[in-house]
Amino acid sequence: xxxxxxxSRHHVARKHVESAAKRMRWKIEINRNTNRSEKGxxxxxxxxxCLFGHKWDGCKCVNCDTTRDEWHNWxxxxxxxxxxxxxxxxxxxxxxxxxxCEAVAKITDQKILIDxxxxxxxxxxxxxxxxxLTDQDVLADIAKNETNNFLRSTAxxxxxxxxxxxxxxxNDKTPSVRRDAVIALTDQSTLIFVAQNESDYxxxxxxxxxxxxxxxxxxxxxxxxxxxxxxxxxxxxxxxLEYVQKNTKDIGIVKFVSERYxxxxxx
Numbered sequence: 001x002x003x004x005x006x007x008s009r010h011h012v013a014r015k016h017v018e019s020a021a022k023r024m025r026w027k028i029e030i031n032r033n034t035n036r037s038e039k040g041x042x043x044x045x046x047x048x049x050c051l052f053g054h055k056w057d058g059c060k061c062v063n064c065d066t067t068r069d070e071w072h073n074w075x076x077x078x079x080x081x082x083x084x085x086x087x088x089x090x091x092x093x094x095x096x097x098x099x100x101c102e103a104v105a106k107i108t109d110q111k112i113l114i115d116x117x118x119x120x121x122x123x124x125x126x127x128x129x130x131x132x133l134t135d136q137d138v139l140a141d142i143a144k145n146e147t148n149n150f151l152r153s154t155a156x157x158x159x160x161x162x163x164x165x166x167x168x169x170x171n172d173k174t175p176s177v178r179r180d181a182v183i184a185l186t187d188q189s190t191l192i193f194v195a196q197n198e199s200d201y202x203x204x205x206x207x208x209x210x211x212x213x214x215x216x217x218x219x220x221x222x223x224x225x226x227x228x229x230x231x232x233x234x235x236x237x238x239x240x241l242e243y244v245q246k247n248t249k250d251i252g253i254v255k256f257v258s259e260r261y262x263x264x265x266x267x
Contacts, residue, residue: 050066057087104116104132153176156184182207217232229253244257
């Protein structure tokens with residue numbers, strides 16, 4: 001019986017290529033299981049058990065600690081506006097707006113509140129943080145420099161510094177912000193300035209409500225046709241009321257003075 005023919009060079013070369021291809025497929029398979037960083041999987045030192053696939057518990061492999069950016073278990077971190085995955089420890093800004101607002105409302109750490117008030121992407125969330133601020137310098141900075149009208153007003157409502165409020169009243173270009181500043185004002189000299197010089201009659205009216213200077217009120221009652229009646233309603237000095245009633249040319253003001261007398265008499 002003759003021996004089998006020896007393999008040809010072509011046959012040997014083909015076997016070699018097939019063997020190399022098999023080894024390459026093996027490496028590719030391992031790569032697929034251990035190197036998926038482009039799909040959100042963070043590679044750890046691979047366990048031999050994970051050669052053909054991970055065993056996931058939510059976002060983390062129980063065998064090799066590899067993590068993936070899905071199936072997290074998010075829990076709110078108390079005192080902060082972030083939530084943290086209880087499985088892998090990843091943190092993120094709270095995504096649900098209602099939950100985020102509730103979380104910010106519970107924060108007491110002023111440094112965190114300042115950061116949220118100045119830098120958060122949502123104006124409602126920022127306004128909640130601003131309302132909880134106590135630092136007058138930070139509030140003044142927001143009231144003076146914030147571009148969002150709503151947030152400037154929110155900061156103004158928390159201000160007690162009369163110098164800063166006076167600055168806002170005289171310099172802010174938005175009527176609603178100036179009005180809020182007047183409401184927060186107690187300084188009589190600034191209120192007189194507003195009552196006599198503010199271009200918006202509604203803001204002048206807010207200042208008049210808080211004035212105590214009877215002479216200034218009498219002058220406004222005689223000369224400001226838009227809010228003179230408000231000055232009359234604020235007057236308490238009967239001599240000034242009498243002077244206004246005798247010297248005004250506005251019949252409406254005369255009637256308001258009569259009504260004011262009745263109010264002062266308790267009728």
